[in-house]
Amino acid sequence: MVKNIGWRVTIAAVLLNLASGFLYAWSVYAAALIQELGFTKTQAMLPYTVALAMLAVMMVPGGKLFDKYGPRVVATAGGVLLIIGMALTSLQTTIPGFVVFFGVVVGAGSGIAYGVTIPSAVKWFPPAKRGLASGLVVAGLGLAAAYAAPLAQLIINAVGVRQTFLIIGIVFGSLVILFAQFLAVPPAEYVPPGTPAPAAGEASGKKDFSPSAMMGTAQFWQIWLMYCFGAIAGLMVIGHISIIADIQAQLKWGFALVAILAVFNSSGRVVGGFLSDRIGRNQTLILMFLLQAVNMIMFSNYTSMTSLTIGVCITGLAYGSLLGIFPALTYDFFGLKNSGTNYGLVFTAFGAAGIIGPLTAGKIVDITGSYSYAYLAAAVILVIAAVMAKFLKQPQQEKVV
Template structure:
């Protein structure tokens, strides 16, 4: 191995580590239930009111993933990450200064939500380009695990700051901390040089039989955003993503209150942390598993497990049961954030990875906007969560059904022979 190759290998691992650190900051979204509980208990807000900033943050997060993906493909990651770092600090200051529904929607929902979109768009596709494609699920799982794992430390830290210094100061301190860490980590993020050989070497190229003749080596064709959106597979994946993400985000946004309501427990921040552990673990494990058994099979398995867990949540009324439910929710939800980007890049190529996954990620935003708001209204109307669990479980079974009928696109491969022909599979 040459010295340059060795240095670039080190850079590849640094990119993965830096991306994980950035996601450890942006994952504050998953600690919202700690703020939500205190806003209800201390300031008398309703479940619908405290769901609104969270849902708006999810929607803006997803919305800004599209322009962020375009910027990433054209300008590289650092500008996006600097913008993300400064915006999240500004958003948290606005939230702390106001402490009302409008201010929280603007600060946490709009400004911090935009910061999450700009910041989340960069680390994973950039890291994926440094490593060999047939480990894409594993690398994606590791980098995005930071986002899921964030609540492990943010939830107890936020609870400590709220109890010791008040809700407003908790927003200020966390905002400053995230800004500093994201800006520092952004200095280590860059795309690989042209002609870079991914760490570990290229995987074997697929082979096909053209017109019944001998097998020929081929290279997969990349889809443009427009080509991708014309396929049935894109829209089927989009619906699956929306339904499955909605279920997980409902529990994430309400887990502290669920622990209080169903279990009589006042340690909701611990359940947020447990959920985050499952979230991070699910991303890593299912990313690696999908590299072995395939993305579609893994997605179907995850949807079914999610549905069973949502139906069972009605019966979770003790600490151990809620612990089990939180970990399963985290693991199955976290799996989505590893499987859907990897599936998008497998099926539609890496050339336009930022833009293409940004478009796919809008499903997560729609699910996160509609699901928690729907849940808040049902909870305010019925005084409980049972109907929320049932509706979410039914949508997850629909997603599993779509998974069974949706196969990879009938993609084109470019043959590597003298005639440079295109063979279609």
């Protein structure tokens, strides 16, 4: 009998994501790059935007490697890339250099490491606990900015932004490698305690879609668009909050808002996963999409530390919930057999949102001096996502692979 070590693996996955999630403190680095190297707001968002895109894109090959070789080797490789990428980033003085070494290399390392953590943990749990398990794991990545933002600001104040890249990379890349050694997956035939017995005449593997079969369903594209539309607002605020605080409230210590947002982002991942286990994935998504839409409509009116704090708390909670719900939704619809690759493909929607949200917002504020139109656009697509969630149904033709 296989011993269930699901909670041990989950804790290791949370710690790994805590270590690798330092890129979510980018708004602190961006503010320093604008001040020290004279970049525009749009330019300062480019490395972060590319990193988010690479994080999403590399989850696909990372997922394939996970499905073939398991989590330890893949996550260790991700940690090595984080160290190399941050070390080379510390030598850069131009936007192309930051884009290549932070955006491409660090983003790839983060994507590879993050991509193995969710399926490593979820495979140990029955369907009724998948939302909670995935929410806990991804909470680590969201919570990282809570310590990474003030820590990065402290080091930047002491040694400058470029040396900060080197220090953060060495320390936290090494921690990723360490925590990777505690990840594991159960044998293929393992059935987690609490898994419902299949109905009479139902093949136990009939929900396991291959990546190509999954992409051939309308549900995949519906989920993809919902994920993209839902994530744009959160990623926009995460990437710009230090600048938003300066423009809307003349606050020069926006890094504190980064930390607050990170706490609620992380909490939202657990709350969203847990709530979706209780009231359903679709209902939870509708609730969070509409909550975020209202928040975006109000965001231009947040002109004090108090109101901005309320706004970023709601942003973090609603955005974070998506990272807990969508992995479980993907496994519910398409099975666990190809979980690494399948969720990697769904997660490319996050990469698209990472390009659209921060870059579009940066361009809008460079042109208009305000984020108002960016908030309004985000609210509109969130309402569209809520309507799509209302009509999302299980795939009609379940395929055996």
